[in-house]
């Protein structure tokens with residue numbers, strides 16, 4: 067999953083993938099960061 071840094075929406079790679087690269091379908095932003103799945107929270111269990 068990916069997060070658009072412009073509008074903060076969470077979406078899958080298929081949703082943002084365009085023929086010319088990646089683009090947010092909501093705000094046309096082109097900057098994304100990877101969203102970590104929930105299991106990463108288990109790391110802080112110490």
Ligand SMILES: [Zn+2]
Nearest residue numbers: 070073090093
């Ligand atoms: Zn966006």
